[in-house]
Amino acid sequence: xxxxxxxxxxxxxxxxxxxxxxxxxxxxxxxxxxxxxxxxxxxxxxxxxxxxxxxxxxxxxxxxxxxxxxxxxxxxxxxxxxxxxxxxxxxxxxxxxxxxxxxxxxxxxxxxxxxxxxxxxxxxxxxxxxxxxxxxxxxxxxxxxxxxxxxxxxxxxxxxxx
Amino acid sequence: xxxxxxxxxxxxxxxxxxxxxxxxxxxxxxxxxxxxxxxxxxxxxxxxxxxxxxxxxxxxxxxxxxxxxxxxxxxxxxxxxxxxxxxxxxxxxxxxxxxxxxxxxxxxxxxxxxxxxxxxxxxxxxxxxxxxxxxxxxxxxxxxxxxxxxxxxxxxxxxxxxxxxxxxxxxxxxxxxxxxxxxxxxxxxxxxxxxxxxxxxxxxxxxxxxxxxxxxxxxxxxxxxxxxxxxxxxxxxxxxxxxxxxxxxxxxxxxxxxxxxxxxxxxxxxxxxxxxxxxxxxxxxxxxxxxxxxxxxxxxxxxxxxxxxxxxxxxxxxxxxxxxxxxxxxxxxxxxxxxxxxxxxxxxxxxxxxxxxxxxxxxxxxxxxxxxxxxxxxxxxxxxxxxxxxxxxxxxxxxxxxxxxxxxxxxxxxxxxxxxxxxxxxxxxxxxxxxxxxxxxxxxxxxxxxxxxxxxxxxxxxxxxxxxxxxxxxxxxxxxxxxxxxxxxxxxxxxxxxxxxxxxxxxxxxxxxxxxxxxxxxxxxxxxxxxxxxxxxxxxxxxxxxxxxxxxxxxxxxxxxxxxxxxxxxxxxxxxxxxxxxxxxxxxxxxxxxxxxxxxxxxxxxxxxxxxxxxxxxxxxxxxxxxxxxxxxxxxxxxxxxxxxxxxxxx
Amino acid sequence: xxxxxxxxxxxxxxxxxxxxxxxxxxxxxxxxxxxxxxxxxxxxxxxxxxxxxxxxxxxxxxxxxxxxxxxxxxxxxxxxxxxxxxxxxxxxxxxxxxxxxxxxxxxxxx
Numbered sequence: 001x002x003x004x005x006x007x008x009x010x011x012x013x014x015x016x017x018x019x020x021x022x023x024x025x026x027x028x029x030x031x032x033x034x035x036x037x038x039x040x041x042x043x044x045x046x047x048x049x050x051x052x053x054x055x056x057x058x059x060x061x062x063x064x065x066x067x068x069x070x071x072x073x074x075x076x077x078x079x080x081x082x083x084x085x086x087x088x089x090x091x092x093x094x095x096x097x098x099x100x101x102x103x104x105x106x107x108x109x110x111x112x113x114x115x116x117x118x119x120x121x122x123x124x125x126x127x128x129x130x131x132x133x134x135x136x137x138x139x140x141x142x143x144x145x146x147x148x149x150x151x152x153x154x155x156x157x158x159x160x161x162x
Numbered sequence: 163x164x165x166x167x168x169x170x171x172x173x174x175x176x177x178x179x180x181x182x183x184x185x186x187x188x189x190x191x192x193x194x195x196x197x198x199x200x201x202x203x204x205x206x207x208x209x210x211x212x213x214x215x216x217x218x219x220x221x222x223x224x225x226x227x228x229x230x231x232x233x234x235x236x237x238x239x240x241x242x243x244x245x246x247x248x249x250x251x252x253x254x255x256x257x258x259x260x261x262x263x264x265x266x267x268x269x270x271x272x273x274x275x276x277x278x279x280x281x282x283x284x285x286x287x288x289x290x291x292x293x294x295x296x297x298x299x300x301x302x303x304x305x306x307x308x309x310x311x312x313x314x315x316x317x318x319x320x321x322x323x324x325x326x327x328x329x330x331x332x333x334x335x336x337x338x339x340x341x342x343x344x345x346x347x348x349x350x351x352x353x354x355x356x357x358x359x360x361x362x363x364x365x366x367x368x369x370x371x372x373x374x375x376x377x378x379x380x381x382x383x384x385x386x387x388x389x390x391x392x393x394x395x396x397x398x399x400x401x402x403x404x405x406x407x408x409x410x411x412x413x414x415x416x417x418x419x420x421x422x423x424x425x426x427x428x429x430x431x432x433x434x435x436x437x438x439x440x441x442x443x444x445x446x447x448x449x450x451x452x453x454x455x456x457x458x459x460x461x462x463x464x465x466x467x468x469x470x471x472x473x474x475x476x477x478x479x480x481x482x483x484x485x486x487x488x489x490x491x492x493x494x495x496x497x498x499x500x501x502x503x504x505x506x507x508x509x510x511x512x513x514x515x516x517x518x519x520x521x522x523x524x525x526x527x528x529x530x531x532x533x534x535x536x537x538x539x540x541x542x543x544x545x546x547x548x549x550x551x552x553x554x555x556x557x558x559x560x561x562x563x564x565x566x567x568x569x570x571x572x573x574x575x576x577x578x579x580x581x582x583x584x585x586x587x588x589x590x591x592x593x594x595x596x597x598x599x600x601x602x603x604x605x606x607x608x609x610x611x612x613x614x615x616x617x618x619x620x621x622x623x624x625x626x627x628x629x630x631x632x633x634x635x636x637x638x639x640x641x642x643x644x645x646x647x648x649x650x651x652x653x654x655x656x657x658x659x660x661x662x663x664x665x666x667x668x669x670x671x672x673x674x675x676x677x678x679x680x681x682x683x684x685x686x687x688x689x690x691x692x693x694x695x696x697x698x699x700x701x702x703x704x705x706x707x708x709x710x711x712x713x714x715x716x717x718x719x720x721x722x723x724x725x726x727x728x729x730x731x732x733x734x735x736x737x738x739x740x741x742x743x744x745x746x747x748x749x750x751x752x753x754x755x756x757x758x759x760x761x762x763x764x765x766x767x768x769x770x771x772x773x774x775x776x777x778x779x780x781x782x783x784x785x786x787x788x789x790x791x792x793x794x795x796x797x798x799x800x801x802x803x804x805x806x807x808x809x810x811x812x813x
Numbered sequence: 814x815x816x817x818x819x820x821x822x823x824x825x826x827x828x829x830x831x832x833x834x835x836x837x838x839x840x841x842x843x844x845x846x847x848x849x850x851x852x853x854x855x856x857x858x859x860x861x862x863x864x865x866x867x868x869x870x871x872x873x874x875x876x877x878x879x880x881x882x883x884x885x886x887x888x889x890x891x892x893x894x895x896x897x898x899x900x901x902x903x904x905x906x907x908x909x910x911x912x913x914x915x916x917x918x919x920x921x922x923x
Contacts, residue, residue: 007816011824018828018851022835027843034847041854048821048865053857053885060889065850065896072900073843076907088916090774094837097777098830104784105826110804111797114818117868122879130879131886142890149894153901159908767919770845774837 006047013040027073035066049121165214165224168242171207171252172297174200176290182283193279194267197286201260204293208252215249219649223248225299225363238360243299246650247435247500251296251428254507257631258424259289261624265515266416268621269522281321281414288314292425296432300360301350304433308346308393311426312339318421319413331409338406342396349389353440356382366439373443380444387440387447390433391454398430398484401458405717407481411473411527415518418473423480423510431487431503438496438652449578452492456584458485461714463591467598468710471527472517475599479553480510482588486568489585495571496652501639502564504646508635509552509561512628516546519621520603523614529602531611536604538614541622543604545629550600552632554593554678560636562675565589567639569674570667589674593681601689821862829855842903842913846896853892860885 017037024030038061045054131139178200186192215221227241263285270281291310298304313336320332354360356378357368372378394400399407410422421427434441434451441447459482466478483506490499519542520535521527536543552561572585608614616622639646687693700707712718766772788794828851835848864881877883907913 004816007820011820014824015827015831018831021847021851022831022839022844027841030844030847034850037851038854041858044821044824044858045861048861050861050865050882050885053861053882056886056889057857060893061850061854065893068896068900069843069846069850072903075904076843076913088768088770088838088840090771091838093774094834097774097781097837098834101777101781101833102826102830104781105829106823107801108784108788109819109822109826110801111794113797114866115868115871116818116866117870118866119868119878121865122882127879127882127886130877130883134877135883135887138887142887145891146894149897153897156898157901157904765922767922768916769918770837770839770915777833777837 003047006043010040010043010047013037014044028070031066031070031073034069035062038062038066052124052127165211165244166226167207168211168224168244168297169226171204171211171256172290172294174203174207174290175286175293179283179286179290182279182286187279187283188276190273190275190278193282194263197282198260198263198267200286201256201263201289204289205253205256205260208249208256211244212249212253215244215246216649219246223363227299235358238302239300240303241299241361242297243362244297247432248296250500250504250650251432252293254504255292255296255425256289258507258511258628259285259292259420261627262416262420262424262511262515263289265419265518265621265624266414268618269416269518270414281318284314284317284321285420288318288421288426292429295429299362301354301362301365302360304436305343305347305350308343308397308429311421311429312336312343312397315339315410315421315426318417319410321413321417325412327409328412331406331412335406335410338403339396342392342394342403345389345392346394346396349386349392352382352389353386356386362437366437369439369443380446383440384444384446387437387444388450390437390440391447391451394430394433394488395454396430397433398427398488399458399481400430400454400485400488401461402716404458404462404481405713405720408474408477408713411471411477415473415514415521418477419511419514419518422477423514424507427480427484428487428503428507431484431491431499434488434491435496435500435503438491441491442494442652448492448494450492452489452578452581455485455488455490455492456581458482459489459588460485460584463588463595465710465713466595467591468707469595470529472520472529472532472599472603473514473527475529475595476510476513476517479513479592479596482592483510483553486565486585486588489581490568490571493572493575493581495568497639497644497647497650498564498567498571500650501646502568505552505560505564505632505636508628509549509559509632512545512625512632513549513553515621515625515628516542516549517603519617519625520614522617522621524610524612526610529599531609532603533606533610534604534608535614538608539616541616541625545622545625546600546604548629549632550596552636553596554682555589555674556678556682557675558636559633560631563636563639563641566671566674567641569670570641573667573670586673586677590677590681593678594685597682597685598689601685605690818862818866821858821866825855825858825862828852828858840914840916842906842915843900845915846899846903849899850892850896853888857885857888860888 014037017033017040020033021030021037024033038057042054042057042062045051045057175197178196182193182196186196223243223245225241225243227239229237230240231238263282266281266285270278273281288311291307291314295304295307295311298307316332316336319335320329322328323332350360353365356372357365359365369383372383373380396403407422407427411418413422441451462478462482462485466475466482469475469478483502487499487502487506490502519539520532523535523539524532526532536547548559552559555562555565557563569585569589572582575581688696688699709715832848832851832853832855835851836845837848839845839848860881862881864879864885867881869876869878869880903913906918910918
């Protein structure tokens, strides 16, 4: 019961924030609504008994990525320019395609026979053990990816030396 | 035995041509010697061939050859076919060519060294081609040699190519005969495709079967025959392709004698005789041949009456006599036509060489500037008289016997009275214009500038030899003892049986003699006795004179045709080629370019557009794969079911 | 009604499509990146919902109960790396073009 109500609250929050994110003219405000969306998603994770993921979501997405986006917005001006359009010329086409895709996905979701079972959600210790044992290799690789991304970003974004 | 070496007949002149062209082109005496030697050797071997055939006239034709091009079951041979007709033609061609080449040594003596040698090279090439033509045993070979003699004709007519009229005449000759050759080639292709072979004898054997066969029938044979006849029309200057022969007189007179009187133009007649089997099976084709021959004879004779150039008279006379030969063949007179071919070769060559002698002495062709040459150039005058008597058909000269045989055959031919009228009318006209020429040139007072002198022996001796033949060769074919007819006849032939010496047609003989004498008398009256003057006649019969002088406006007609019809067709074809055919190709290129121009807008350079297309592609993929799977379609319906149940449940 | 797997999945689909719409229509490059993050989040919701609801015991390939959440962690990490690189590129473009409107960056145009 509680889950149901919470689900619908968070769902509403997510959807409204998402729509506002993509439609806001002011990029900074759009970024803020993005943060709200992330928070909603974190709440959704809680309803799914995935507390760790919820924490990770807030820490990484809200705390790092969204802040990074806001910094980028501030570094590249043109935050708010009334004369320019916020969306490009393929609005209609994108809308149509998104709707079609949505309909298709919903149909597919509802048509599939999901093998559901009511099991206990994994605990954090189980997560940790699996991460370090079974998924040790992907773990290391992801670390390397992060390193590469870091270095790459530095190289791309630095000013050219004269 | 000589027959096995018969290929040498053509090989000697060919070798002479090659040697002269490559080695001795600057040395006049050696070139002339080689050429004359070559043709003389050909003559010797031809004699051997004739003797071989004479010893056994009824023997089957001698054939030898080898396969040249073999493509699966399609076989082109190069070969030799010798029957009695061939033997006769070989003698005629090689003897006349030999005599004319000797004569040329005198006539062409004023030419420069290289030019002189070039003349003999062409003469040898012509001799080789003509002899090969006579020896051929299949259609492909005869077509090849046909074109070769046409080429030699071109080269020799345009021998003095610096002169524009000569070059034009050479072109005209080649192009006009090409028209005939087109029909000839189509005929060859049709008949050989049907027969599966090119060989004359094999096709001849197939003809009777074709006549019986309902799917082929006589209609097909007629078409083949008429197409092959087209080649003869071109080469033998029959109406309507006769216009090249008078212009061909631009060439040296010995050339006119050899090619355009005695041999090459006879090739058409020879062709019809060679494949007479095909014509004989189709009465319609024979009628075509006869009528064209008759028309030609009549038109040419009428034009000859008003010519002032001595060579033109002889040219039109040649056309007319060739028409005569075709007429003879057309009414079934195989023997008559070929006999006249032989006698005509001799006396026409003689007449041309006499004219050449006069021209060489006076440096003019115009008869009105001649006159009284009989006194100053005795041998030329006498031999010319012999030739004129022969061609007019006065006994016992050779022309009488051959003409009489033709007239008999025409007389006995059922129906078609107009052919007979024409044949006899032409006798009268021939006698008239030939003696007009004789009286104008050789009798009366000399009207020219400087005094003529007799030609050198190298020119007069051939004249004498030819005169000998012109007088006496007719005796092999008299109606009483027709050796020629026995030697050369077309069997089976019903028309032959009717004429071959069964009874002598005194009526035809008498009528032709009377007409010939009348013609000579009329010429005497006008031109010798000067009782009537030609100018008065011209004024009196102005219209007729105009038509004849303008040669029935045939050349103008052809010019008009070419300009308006041919060039128009050319323009249309050019238009179609440039705009429609090239247009199609261009449209393809243009469409490609347009597609490229259109499609490049795809490359907008905008990433979001590309992303849109990717999403579209993904959706289509999903739809496609999903629709392939039946359970998917069924499962798609389930949500709707659930929804409907929920609705019902709710209600 | 009890909230089941399907509700979460449908929610994720909606979020995904909204994110897709943002990616395809936003002129500002950072707006595009925002849409992209929304799409990532949709995927994460899917995975976590699967990990909660799908019965893994009969699935081939071994049964790993934590698979969904582990996958999610990795996705979040990679999303962070990608956002970093993306934003660095955006800043670089801004320096060269004095503006980050995506539809003005069309040097690959025909």
